[in-house]
Amino acid sequence: MPWGDWQFWIVTLAAIGALVWLVKLFKPRKKRSVRTSLTIEGDRPTRR
Amino acid sequence: MSATTRGTEPLTSPRTIAVLGNPNVGKSTLFNRISSARVHTSNFPGTTQDASVATNADSTIIDLPGIYALDLDTSESSVCRRVLKGELAPRGLEAHVPDTLLVVVDATNLMRNLTLVGEALALRLPTLVVVNMTDLAARKSIVIDTEALSECLGCPVVSCSARTGEGIQNVIEAMSDPRVPDRTPPTDLDALELWSEDIYAHVAAPQASVLHDRLTDRLDRAFTHPILGVFTFALVMTGFFYAIFKLAAIPMDLIDAWFGTLGGWIGSLLPEGAIRDLLVDGIIAGVGGTVIFLPQIVLLFFMLALLESTGYLARAAFVIDRVMRPFGLSGHSFVPLLSSHACAIPGIMAARAVPDPKDRLATILVAPFMSCTARIPVYVLLTGVLFPDRPSAQALAFTGCYVVGAIAGLLSALIARRTILRGRSRPMALELPSYRTPDIRAALMLTLDRAKVFLRKAGSMILAISIVLWWLGAYPHSDPPMQAVELREQAAVVVEGASELEAQADEIEARASVERSFLGRIGSTIEPVFEPLGYDRQLTIGVLASFAAREVFVSTMAIQITGSDDVEDDSIVERIATAQRDDGSPLFTPATSWSLLIFYILAMQCLPTLVVTAKEAGGWKWALLQLGWMSGLAYLGAAIAYRVVSIIG
Incomplete structure (x- = not known):
């Protein structure tokens, strides 16, 4: 392996980054919670 | 789940307008007409449904999936119900009850569409009903009295033709003044249908054009005939694929040449070394190898959208339903499997439209059997190796590859439906839309959107x-x-x-x-x-x-x-x-x-x-x-x- 070649390290880092990105893509994501606004009969409540 | 409250201070967030309607009522065409703002496709979290969302400074318009009824047990109906109740919003938007509900109905099929309007009115949201396709209704001599309809529904009603743009300005103006309906439609389905019939009899003056109906009936008889329909379908599909492969050849060559030039240019700019090799032989060659198929994918979606807007695709799905039934699939799987011939990714995504969950899963599982464009270079190489200097034998072998792939897919679907996905599939319920002139603008917008999704994913x-x-x-x-x-x-x-x-x-x-x-x-x-x-x-x-x-x-x-x-x-x-x-x-x-x-x-x-x-x-x-x-x-x-x-x- 060309350990002394700086270009080797750049392309290896790029390959590792791509691999990590692929693994992250494969990993199932957790469902995000859904934010909702409080409404009363379809209208937003007024502050008293 | 967190909740937020808003006070008496003026609302700074944009007004949310949800667009609801039956399939094939020109909902998306109307959406494209009224949304001059930035449009993007977003999916609903936790679901497989997408929606087009248009945002500008003062409003956000959400084009909901087309549905026949709100209370159906389908993914599309569930999404619409939850959005209208304020429980769900497309990714990136805050979920709350829409400020305006815009219900789109087809003027040529008003009675059937009114049942969904009845369900929408029961939600008691500020509502506006848009009677679309007035141009087609006029051709059929159907006149809708929008004032009488507004009186019956208890909310504003405007008419337009989204395809021609006639009346769009009225729709835009009316959108700022929706009203919570002051009529209460029945909740029972049978009573709702009677209610729709009564209203239709009151507001519509149908004077059916005998000539038009005769032509539609004749076309329907030909396109849905067990033998003639399949023959027509084969003819249309042959022309469809021929056009895709023929027309895509030139841009594909251009893209190929462009990536070649880019690789050569970068190769000449950078000194010899690993970075140059990675850029030229890895990134440009790899990405170029995928992007080269973009013209075929773009053409496929554009032509599919055109075919759909003419009303033929619904007839083709009806004909293919008979062919697919013995294999445990329905006509709903036709478009996803057809799309898979360009690329399995959009094909699998198109399976969202299959309402039966088991049908949908079976369609997703067998979609990659359809010969996609990525297989073409391999087929070309191997048929060339097998039959050198015999182009007719090469073409026959090439066609055979597509046939073998389709048969393997259908047989695999049959095995899946008899084993892991056992159970009766739902009968295909499909409303045959009127024949129309293709909507090129809507087709272009859909194509652009799909091209972006393909390139991104x-x-x-x-x-x-x-x-x-x-x-x-x-x-x-x-x-x-x-x-x-x-x-x-x-x-x-x-x-x-x-x-x-x-x-x-x-x-x-x-x-x-x-x-x-x-x-x-x-x-x-x-x-x-x-x-x-x-x-x-x-x-x-x-x-x-x-x-x-x-x-x-x-x-x-x-x-x-x-x-x-x-x-x-x-x-x-x-x-x-x-x-x-x-x-x-x-x-x-x-x-x-x-x-x-x-x-x-x-x-x-x-x-x-x-x-x-x-x-x-x-x-x-x-x-x-x-x-x-x-x-x-x-x-x-x-x-x-x-x-x-x-x-x-």
């Missing part, structure tokens, strides 16, 4: 895969073989033929480099697994490298055999065809070529498709099942093909 994945594969193929470095060193020494002293000797040395070095790389070593280790299929080390590397994307097979073989991935060069394809194994025997015997052809027709060999299957089917178990089934079938089919052809000779 497939392109980014291919980029990462290309980088990883390039690295595995490039390292570790090895000393040049003695033969190559000798050739270079000869080239340095001879006067004529030096460049040929250099080229030969390059070829030997490239072969040795791939052979000794990590990828090559993996190939040598796994070679015994593919021996029953007739593959040597080089073919094993080709098959392994193309695991992520099947089109990579051709360029991998070119790199291994010639040291160049320029497969456009005829002499290189010829050299691949006449290449030899390490023992000096031909690489592509007839038995090996048939075995490879069968393997690539049936094998999964597409990582992005697997990822999309996992996302759309709801888990990796389905993607792994798809991979296992397709790979197993491909292995078995290729082994049988190899044995049979070897015996026949």
Whole structure:
């Protein structure tokens, strides 16, 4: 392996980054919670 | 789940307008007309449904999926119900009850559409009803009294033709003044239908055009006829694919040439080294290999959208329903499977429209069997190797590949529906829309959107895969073989033929480099697994490298055999065809070529498709099942093909 070649390290880092990105893509994501606004009969409540 | 309250201060967030309507009422065309703002596609979290969302400073318009009723047990109806209750919003938007509900109805089919309007009115949201397709209604001599309809529904009603743009300004103005309906429609379905009939009788003045109806009936009789309908369908599809392949050829060549020029330009700019090799041989070659298929995908979606807007696609789905039923699929699966002939990714995504969950899953599982455009380079190479100088036999074999893939898909669907997805599928309920002139603007917008999705999802994945594969193929470095060193020494002293000797040395070095790389070593280790299929080390590397994307097979073989991935060069394809194994025997015997052809027709060999299957089917178990089934079938089919052809000779 060309350990002394700086270009080797750049392309290896790029390959590792791509691999990590692929693994992250494969990993199932957790469902995000859904934010909702409080409404009363379809209208937003007024502050008293 | 968190909740937020808003005070008496003026609302700064944009007004949300939800667009609701039956399928084929011109809802999306109207949405495109009224949303001059930025439009993007967003999915609903936790669901498989997409919505077009248009945002500007003071409003957000959400184009909801087309539904027949709100209380149906389908994914689309569930999404609409939850959005209208304020429980769900497209990704990136805050979920709350919409400020305006815009219900779109088809003026030519008002009575049927009014049941959904009745359900919408019961929600008691500020509502506006838009009677669309007034141009078609006028042609059928149907006149809708919008004032009387407004009186009956208890909310404002405006009419327009989204296709021609007539009345759009009225719709935009009315959108700022919706009203909470002051009428209460019945909740029971039978009573709701009676209510719709009563209102229709009160507001519509139908004077059916005998001539128009006769033409529609005649066309319907032809397009939905058990024999004539299938014949028409075959004719339309032949023209459809011919047009796609013929028209896409020019832009595909241009893209190919552009990536070639880009690679050459970057190659000349950067000094020799690993970074240049990664950019030129890894990223540009890999991404270019995927983007080259974009014209076919764009054309497929554009023509599909045109066909759909004419009203023919619904008739085709009806005809194909009869063909698909024996295999446990319905006519709803037709469009996803048709789309898969361009690329399985949009095909699998299009399966969202299949209402029955088991039908949908079966469609997703078999969609990659359809011969996608990525298989074309492999088919071209292998049919060329099998039938050199016999273009008619090549074309026949090429068509045969598509037929074998489709049959394998249908039989796999049958097996899935009889085993893991057992159960009766829902009968296909489909409303046949009126025949219309195609809406080019809406088709263009849909095509643009799909092209973006394809480039984003497939392109980014291919980029990462290309980088990883390039690295595995490039390292570790090895000393040049003695033969190559000798050739270079000869080239340095001879006067004529030096460049040929250099080229030969390059070829030997490239072969040795791939052979000794990590990828090559993996190939040598796994070679015994593919021996029953007739593959040597080089073919094993080709098959392994193309695991992520099947089109990579051709360029991998070119790199291994010639040291160049320029497969456009005829002499290189010829050299691949006449290449030899390490023992000096031909690489592509007839038995090996048939075995490879069968393997690539049936094998999964597409990582992005697997990822999309996992996302759309709801888990990796389905993607792994798809991979296992397709790979197993491909292995078995290729082994049988190899044995049979070897015996026949």
